[in-house]
Amino acid sequence: MWTQITAVLNDYTFQVVALGTGMLGLISGVVGTYVTLRKESLLGDALSHSALPGIGIGFLLMQRKEFVVLLLGAVVSGLMATGLIQLMSKKSPVKFDSALSVVLSSFFGLGLVIMTIIQRNPNAQQAGLDSFIFGQASAMLTRDVWLIVGASMIMLLLISLFWKEFKIFTFDADYGKTLGFSSRWVNLLLSTMIVLTIILGLEAVGVILISALLIGPSVAARQWSDKLSVVMGLAGIIGAVSGAAGTMISTVGVRIPTGPTIVIVLSIFIVGSLLFSPKRGLIAKRMKFYKKQKAFRQQIRRLEEEQGK
Amino acid sequence: MSSIAEITIIAVIVSIACALPGVFLVLRGTTMVSDAITHTVLLGIVLAFFITRDLNSPLLMVGATLIGVATVWVIEALQRTKLMSNDAAIGVVFPLFFSLAILLITRYTGDVHLDTDSVLMGELVFAPFDRMTLFGIDVGPRALFSMLIILLINVVFISLFYKELKVTTFDAAFAAAIGISPVVIYYGLMTLVSLTAVGAYDSVGSILVVGFMVGPGLTAYLLTYELKKMLGSAVIFAALNSIIGVQAAFAFDTSIAGMIAVLNGLICLTVFIISPKKGLIKNWMLKQKRKEAFDQKLKDTTKR
Amino acid sequence: MAEEEVITIRQLTVAYDANPVLWNITAAFKKGKITAIIGPNGAGKSTLIKSMLEFVKPATGQVKYSIDKQTKEYKKVKNKIAYVPQNSSVDWDFPATVLDVVLMGRYGHLGWLKRPKKSDRDIAEEMLKKVDMESFRHRQISQLSGGQRQRVFLARALAQQADVYLLDEPLAGVDMKTERIIMNLLKELTKRGKTVIVVHHDLQSVRDYFDEVLFINQEVVAAGSVKEVFTQENITATYQQDHNLGEGASS
Numbered sequence: 001m002w003t004q005i006t007a008v009l010n011d012y013t014f015q016v017v018a019l020g021t022g023m024l025g026l027i028s029g030v031v032g033t034y035v036t037l038r039k040e041s042l043l044g045d046a047l048s049h050s051a052l053p054g055i056g057i058g059f060l061l062m063q064r065k066e067f068v069v070l071l072l073g074a075v076v077s078g079l080m081a082t083g084l085i086q087l088m089s090k091k092s093p094v095k096f097d098s099a100l101s102v103v104l105s106s107f108f109g110l111g112l113v114i115m116t117i118i119q120r121n122p123n124a125q126q127a128g129l130d131s132f133i134f135g136q137a138s139a140m141l142t143r144d145v146w147l148i149v150g151a152s153m154i155m156l157l158l159i160s161l162f163w164k165e166f167k168i169f170t171f172d173a174d175y176g177k178t179l180g181f182s183s184r185w186v187n188l189l190l191s192t193m194i195v196l197t198i199i200l201g202l203e204a205v206g207v208i209l210i211s212a213l214l215i216g217p218s219v220a221a222r223q224w225s226d227k228l229s230v231v232m233g234l235a236g237i238i239g240a241v242s243g244a245a246g247t248m249i250s251t252v253g254v255r256i257p258t259g260p261t262i263v264i265v266l267s268i269f270i271v272g273s274l275l276f277s278p279k280r281g282l283i284a285k286r287m288k289f290y291k292k293q294k295a296f297r298q299q300i301r302r303l304e305e306e307q308g309k
Numbered sequence: 310m311s312s313i314a315e316i317t318i319i320a321v322i323v324s325i326a327c328a329l330p331g332v333f334l335v336l337r338g339t340t341m342v343s344d345a346i347t348h349t350v351l352l353g354i355v356l357a358f359f360i361t362r363d364l365n366s367p368l369l370m371v372g373a374t375l376i377g378v379a380t381v382w383v384i385e386a387l388q389r390t391k392l393m394s395n396d397a398a399i400g401v402v403f404p405l406f407f408s409l410a411i412l413l414i415t416r417y418t419g420d421v422h423l424d425t426d427s428v429l430m431g432e433l434v435f436a437p438f439d440r441m442t443l444f445g446i447d448v449g450p451r452a453l454f455s456m457l458i459i460l461l462i463n464v465v466f467i468s469l470f471y472k473e474l475k476v477t478t479f480d481a482a483f484a485a486a487i488g489i490s491p492v493v494i495y496y497g498l499m500t501l502v503s504l505t506a507v508g509a510y511d512s513v514g515s516i517l518v519v520g521f522m523v524g525p526g527l528t529a530y531l532l533t534y535e536l537k538k539m540l541g542s543a544v545i546f547a548a549l550n551s552i553i554g555v556q557a558a559f560a561f562d563t564s565i566a567g568m569i570a571v572l573n574g575l576i577c578l579t580v581f582i583i584s585p586k587k588g589l590i591k592n593w594m595l596k597q598k599r600k601e602a603f604d605q606k607l608k609d610t611t612k613r
Numbered sequence: 614m615a616e617e618e619v620i621t622i623r624q625l626t627v628a629y630d631a632n633p634v635l636w637n638i639t640a641a642f643k644k645g646k647i648t649a650i651i652g653p654n655g656a657g658k659s660t661l662i663k664s665m666l667e668f669v670k671p672a673t674g675q676v677k678y679s680i681d682k683q684t685k686e687y688k689k690v691k692n693k694i695a696y697v698p699q700n701s702s703v704d705w706d707f708p709a710t711v712l713d714v715v716l717m718g719r720y721g722h723l724g725w726l727k728r729p730k731k732s733d734r735d736i737a738e739e740m741l742k743k744v745d746m747e748s749f750r751h752r753q754i755s756q757l758s759g760g761q762r763q764r765v766f767l768a769r770a771l772a773q774q775a776d777v778y779l780l781d782e783p784l785a786g787v788d789m790k791t792e793r794i795i796m797n798l799l800k801e802l803t804k805r806g807k808t809v810i811v812v813h814h815d816l817q818s819v820r821d822y823f824d825e826v827l828f829i830n831q832e833v834v835a836a837g838s839v840k841e842v843f844t845q846e847n848i849t850a851t852y853q854q855d856h857n858l859g860e861g862a863s864s
Contacts, residue, residue, distance in 0.1 A: 037707060041396040042341050049516070084578070093587055098527050101340040105520025106574020112517075112567030113558075134411070161726055168717050172703050178666055179721030179773075180691035208348055208516075212404030219393045219401060226753040228708045255416045260408030267405045274392055282390060394706075595631075603626050603672045607637055 008251050017251075020145040021137050021243035021262065024204045027152040029217030029239025030159065031197040033232045034190060036218045037170045042097075043082070044214040046104040047198050048207045050081030052111025052132060059118060067144055071199055078195040081107050135206035137247060137258040148200055155193050159232075166190060167228060204243065205259035213239065216266045223277035242266040317555045319453050320569065323509050324521055324547035326460035329467055330501045331522030332543050335530055336478050340523045341396065342384060345403035346377040346499065347506040347515040352410035353377065354507070358418070370507050377503025378496065380406060452512050459508040463501055467540070470494065475536060513566045524573025525550065531577075531584045550576060617644040618679060619777060619808045620665065625674030627660050634660045636832045638674065642777075642825075647799055647809040649819055649839075652829040653852050658812040659699065661829065662781050666696055680776045692721035695770035697763075699781035699812070705755045711765050712750040715741055718772030740768040745794055760791035767795055777808045785814060796822050819843055 008014050035044060054077025058070045081103050088099040131139070159166065168176040169186045177183050201210045221234035246262030275283050334340045350373040357372025380402060387398035467474065473494050477484040481491040506518045513521060529542035554569030561568070582589045618641040625638040635657040642648050650658050663669045665676050667687050678690045687694075695718075718740070719733040741747040744764040749757070757765065763783060770778060778799070784792050799809050803824070813819065819826060819839060826843050828834040828851040835847040 036394065036397050037704070039394050039396060039704070041394065041400040045341075045344070045400060088578075088581060092581075092589070092592075094527065094531070094581070095335075095338045097338045097340050098335050098523055098530075101344060101519050101523040102527050102574055102577050104344070105517055105523070105570050106577075108516055109520060109564075109567040109570025109574070112564045113561070113571060114563075116563040116567065117561060164717075164720050164723070164728065165725065168720055171707050171709060171714075171717070172701060174668065174698070174702070175696065175717070175769075176720075177668075178691060178694065178696045181720070181725070208407055209404045211400040212408075215397050215400045216404075219397050222708065223392060226708045226710065228713075231708045257411055257415045260411040260415075263404050263408040264412070267401070267408075270401055274390065280392055282392075599628060599631060600672050603628065603633065607624060607626065607673060610637060 004252055005248075008248065011251075014247070014251050016142050016145050017137055017140045017258075018244045018247045020140045020148050021204045021247045021258070022240045023145070023148050023152050023243070024201050025213065025217070025239035025241070025243025025262070025266075026236045027148075027155060027197055027239075028201050028210075028213045029221070029235035029237070030232055031155060031193055032214035032216075032239075033218035033221070033228075033235050034166060034170055035194055036215045036222070041215045042100055042211065043085075044194075044198055045211040046085065046100045047078045047081060047195055048202055048210040049104045049111075050107035051075075051078050051199055051202065052108055052207075053077050053114055054080075054111075055132065056111050056114030056118060060114070067147065071147075074199040074202075075192070075195050077107065077111075078199065079191070082191060082195070131206070132202065133206050133208065134257070135202065135204050135209070135259040137204045137262075138250070140203060144203065148203070151196060151200060155197070158189065158193065162186070162189065205262055209259050209263045212263045212266060213242075216263075216270055217242070220266075220270045220273040223273040223280050238266070238269050242269060313555065313559060315450055315453065316565065317552055319450060319456065319512055320551040320555050320565065321548045322453065322456045322460055323512055324525070324551040324569065325544050326456055326463055326505050327509060327513075327518060327521035328525040328543040328547035329460075329463045329540065330498060330505060331524075331526035332529065332536075332539050333474055333478055333498055333526075334502070334522055335526040340519065341399055342381060342499070343502045343506070343522060344519040345384065345399050346380050346503050347510075347518045348403045349380040349406040349410075350374070350377050350503065350507050350510065350515060352406045352413075355410050355413050355418070359413075370504070373507040374500065374503045376406070377506065378500050381496065381499045455508055456512070459505055463505065466497065466501055470497065474498070513569075517566045517570045520570040520573050521547070524570070524577050528573075528577045528580045531580045531587050534586070546573075546576060616646075617682075618642065619644045620810075621677045621679070622665070623675055623677075625661075625664060625676065626672045627657070627664055627669055628672050633672070633831065635664070635671075635829075638829070638833055640827055640833055640836055642808060642810055644808050645803055645806045646824040647803045647811065647822070648825040648827060649811055649813040649823040650827050650829060651813060651816070651819065651851065652834075656830045656851075658829055659781055662696075662779050662810075662812060665779060666694070678777075692773065693776040695773040695775035695778045697766050697770045697778070697780040697783055699783075699785065701766070705762075707754070709754055710751050711746060711754060711757070712737060712741065714754060714765055715768045715772050718769040721773060736774070737768075737772050740771040743771060743798060744768045745790075760787040763787050764791055764794065767798065771798070775807070778802060778810070780809070780811045782812050782814055816848065 032044070035041060051074035054073035054075070055070045056073075057077075058066075058073025061073075062069045085096070085099045085103050088094045088103070089096040165176075165181055165186050168179070168181070169183060169190070173183060176186070198210055198214065201213050205213050217235035217239040218231060220238050221231045224234060225231050242262050242265045245265045247258055249265070250256040250258040250261045273281070275281055278284050331340075334343055353373030353376030354369050356376065357366070357369045360372070361368045363369075384398050384402050387393065387402065388395050393401075473484070473489050476487075476489060477491040477494045484491050484494075502522070505522075506515060509515075509518050509521070525543040525546040526539070528546050529539040532542055533539055550569050550572040554572045555565055557572070558565040558568040580588070585591060620642040622638055622640045625635055626633055627635040634655075638661065650661060652658050660669060664671055665687075667676075676687065677684050678687060678694070679685075680690050680693050712734075715737040716729055716733065719729055719736060723729060723733070738747060738750070741750055744767055746761065746764050746768065749761065754762070754765070767780075767783065770780075780799075783795055787795070799811070799822075802809055811823070813823070820843065823839050825837065826839050827836045828842070828847050830851050834851045835842050
C-alpha cells in the first residue's frame with residue numbers, strides 16, 4: 001500500500017485536486033469561524049441550497065458551463081436569499097429558523113425547476129445537478145484550482161486588513177456602531193465573503209455537506225483556544241488537512257467518494273476535540289469532576305472523624 | 310383515472326401530511342432540526358437495506374424513521390455539552406450521517422438500484438407507474454396509499470395530543486410542572502416528522518420535504534393567531550399549492566416537487582407582505598398612522 | 614457662569630407600538646456633571662439612552678450634541694461618546710480575553726484598517742488597572758462574574774477616552790467593591806470635565822453619587838440639581854402616578 005500512496009502523491013491530477021480541496025478546507029475553516037461565532041451556522045446550509053437557481057440562470061444566459069459565470073450567478077442568488085431571510089426575520093414575528101427553511105427550500109425548488117427545464121428531462125439525474133449536490137472534487141481542473149487559490153488569498157488578505165473591524169462586529173455589533181464604524185459595510189463585506197466561500201466549497205463537497213466544512217473546523221478549533229486568532233488559524237489547518245486527507249483516502253481507496261470522506265475526516269477531528277481537549281473536553285471535565293468529588297468526600301470524612309473524637 | 314389526476318391527488322396528500330406537523334415546527338422554531346432529519350433518513354434506509362436486502366421491505370421505513378429520531382437525540386446530546394452553539398450542533402451532525410450513507414451506498418451497493426437522486430429529489434411524475442396490487446387488482450399508485458396511511462397517522466396523533474402539543478409548544482416549563490412531559494411530546498412530533506419525510510422521499514425527495522412542512526405552516530402563521538385556524542389554513546394552502554404546482558409543472562414540463570416548493574415560497578412571501586394582521590404593509594401603515602397621531606398630539610400639548 | 618449643555622433633547626417621542634415609551638422629552642445634560650436618570654420600571658430610561666445613541670428611531674423630536682463648543686449631530690461625534698450597556702447581547706463564549714475586550718475601546722480612535730499599537734495597549738492596561746482588573750487581563754471572558762464583566766465594560770468605555778459617558782444601570786446586581794470602584798471612577802471623570810449620565814435604580818444612593826437628576830416616567834417629571842429637585846414630592850410624582858399616554862394616540 002505504501003507504494004500506492006507515494007504513486008498517488010506524485011500524480012499530477014491528485015496534486016491539483018488535493019491543492020484545491022485543501023485550500024477550500026482552509027478558507028472554509030477560516031471564514032467559517034465568523035459564521036459560527038455569529039451563530040449563523042445554518043445560514044451556510046441555506047445559502048448553499050439557495051445558490052442553485054443562480055447557477056441555473058447563469059447557465060441559461062451563457063449556454064455553457066463557464067465557472068466564473070456560474071459562480072457569479074450563485075453569489076447573486078445567495079445574496080438575494082440572505083436579503084430575503086433578513087427581511088422576513090428582522091422586526092417580524094417570523095423566526096429566523098423558519099425564514100431559513102422556507103427560503104432554502106423555495107430557492108432550491110426554483111433551482112430544480114430551472115435545471116430540469118435546461119435538461120428537458122423530468123428525471124433529475126443530470127451531471128449539473130449531481131455535481132451540485134455531491135460536489136465534484138475529483139473533476140476539479142487546474143483552472144478551477146487557481147481560481148480557488150486566488151479567491152482564498154484575496155479573502156485572507158481582507159481578513160487581515162479588517163481584522164479588528166470583523167472582530168468587533170462579530171463580538172458586539174452595537175458597540176461597534178457606537179465607535180463610528182459602519183455596520184452596513186462591514187456586514188456586506190463579511191456576508192459576501194461568506195457567500196463566496198460557500199459557493200466555492202460546493203465544488204468540493206456539494207450542497208448538503210457544505211455546512212460541515214464551513215462550521216466544523218471552527219467548532220473543533222474552539223475547544224483548544226480562547227484567542228480568536230488561534231481559533232481561526234487552527235480552523236484553517238483542520239479544514240485544510242481534512243480536505244487533503246479526504247482526497248488522498250478517496251483516491252487511494254476503491255469506490256470511495258471524496259466529499260463524504262472529507263466530512264468524515266473532519267468529524268473525527270471534531271469528536272476528538274470534543275473529547276480530548278485539555279481545557280473544555282468532555283474527558284477532561286469528567287476527570288475534574290471525579291477529582292472534586294474525591295476531594296469533597298475526603299474532606300467530609302476528615303470532618304466526621306474529628307467530630308467522632 | 311388519468312396520470313395527472315393521480316399525481317395531483319398524491320401531491321395533495323403528501324403536502325397535507327407534511328403541513329400538519331409543520332405548523333408545530335414553525336411555532337417551536339425547530340424547522341432546521343427537521344431539515345437535518347430529512348437528510349439523515351438516507352442512512353437509515355441504507356442500513357435497513359443491508360439487513361433486509363429488499364428494497365420494498367417495510368423495514369426500510371422503520372429503520373429510516375428510527376435513524377431520524379436518533380438524529381434528534383444526537384443533536385440534543387451535543388447541545389447539552391454546551392461546547393458549541395445550538396445551531397452548530399445541527400450543522401455538524403446531519404452531514405456526518407449523510408456522508409456515512411453516501412459512502413456505504415457508493416462502496417457496497419454499486420450494483421443495486423438504491424437511487425440517491427430519487428431519495429434526494431424524488432419525482433412525482435413516476436409515482437403513477439408504481440402500482441399497488443391487492444389480490445391481483447390494480448388499486449392505484451403505491452405512493453398514494455403509503456402517504457395516505459402516514460397522513461392518517463399524523464391526523465390521529467395531532468387530534469389525540471392536541472392539548473399536549475399546544476401547551477408544550479407554548480410553555481414547556483409550565484407543561485412539565487403540570488405533568489405533561491415536553492420531551493415525550495417533542496420526540497413524538499419528531500418521530501412523525503421522520504416518518505413523513507421517509508414516506509415522502511419517494512415523491513418529493515428529502516431536500517424539499519422541509520419546504521412542504523414549513524411553507525404552508527408559516528403562511529398560516531402569518532394570517533392568524535389561533536392554532537386551530539392555523540392548522541386549517543395550512544392544510545388549505547398545502548392543497549392549493551399542490552394543485553397549482555402540478556398544473557404549472559406540466560405546463561413548463563419541469564419538476565413537480567420543485568414547482569410546488571416555489572409556490573410555497575411565493576405564496577408565503579406574498580402573505581408576509583399583504584397579511585391583514587401581521588403583514589409588512591400593515592405594519593408600515595400602522596407606523597405612519599401613529600406618527601401622525603403623535604405629531605398631532607404634540608402640537609396640541611405644546612399649544613397649551 | 615452659564616453651565617454648558619453637552620446634550621440637548623427636544624420633544625423626543627419614541628414608540629415601539631401604539632403606546633409611546635417616551636413622550637415629548639425635552640431635557641439637557643450639563644458638562645462636567647454626573648446626572649442620574651431615575652424612574653420606575655417601564656419608564657423608558659433605557660429607551661432614552663438608546664435614542665441618544667440612535668439605536669432606536671424616534672417618532673418625533675431630536676437629540677443634539679455640543680462637544681467642543683460646536684453643535685453637531687450624533688454621527689459626527691460618535692467616538693467622543695462612550696456607552697456602557699446594561700445587558701449586552703454579547704456572546705460570553707466568544708474567544709476573547711479581558712484585555713482583548715478593553716482594547717476594543719481604542720478601535721474608534723484607530724479608524725478603518727489601522728491596527729492597535731503599543732500606546733493603545735498601554736491605555737487598555739491602564740484602564741484595567743483603574744477598575745482593579747489587571748490581574749485578569751488574560752482571563753477568558755466566560756470565566757468572569759457579573760460584577761467583573763461590568764468592570765470590563767467600564768474599562769472598555771474608559772479606554773475610549775471619550776467626553777461623554779452613558780451608562781445603563783451599571784450598578785445593577787454588582788457587589789459592593791465593584792460599586793465603589795465604578796462610582797469613584799465616574800466622580801473622577803467629572804472632575805476632569807467629562808460628562809457622565811447614568812440610568813440609576815437605587816433612590817437611596819442618589820444624593821451620595823450624583824450632581825443632577827432627571828426624573829422620567831414616560832414624560833419628564835422633574836429635572837435639575839439634586840439639591841433642588843430630589844425631593845419626596847418629585848419622587849412620589851414619578852413613581853406613584855399613572856402616566857397613561859396610550860389613550861388617544863392609538864386610534
